Amino acid sequence: MNDSAEQAHTADRLWREHRREPFPDSLRHGAFDGTDVWLLEWGMAGSLVRRLDHGGPLDAEDSALLRTGIDGLDRVIPGMGDGAAADYCRRLRRIAALAVGGTPAD
Known part of the structure; x- marks a missing residue:
């Protein structure tokens, strides 16, 4: 399995x-x-449903939305007290x- 297929499977x-x-x-x-x-996840979920559930490609808008979501999560995760x-x-x-x-950062 190539890296791209493995990433898609994961x-x-x-x-x-x-x-x-x-x-x-x-x-x-x-x-x-x-x-x-919750609002951040809601926006990201729409793009992920289109990509992962329906197999569609990520358009520029979905890609930008996911990148913005990633940046937002990177900001808030370190301050979360709930593991x-x-x-x-x-x-x-x-x-x-x-x-x-x-x-993906773990």
Whole structure:
């Protein structure tokens, strides 16, 4: 399996896992560093559904939205006191990075 196919397979697997997990309660209310994580995830999920669930290509708008989401998650994850919420966001970040063809940070 080449790197691109392996990344796609990993993104698909992680996306299925992510969708089964409940959104962490600690992220439902309030903002981290001025960022509402639920809104960030909501925007990213639309692009990920188009790419991973429907097999469509990422257009420039989806790619930009995911990159913005990655940047937002990079800002807020370090300040999260809830380890489960941080793990949830790290997985979302990794999926987005795989979807845009970047290097996922763990």
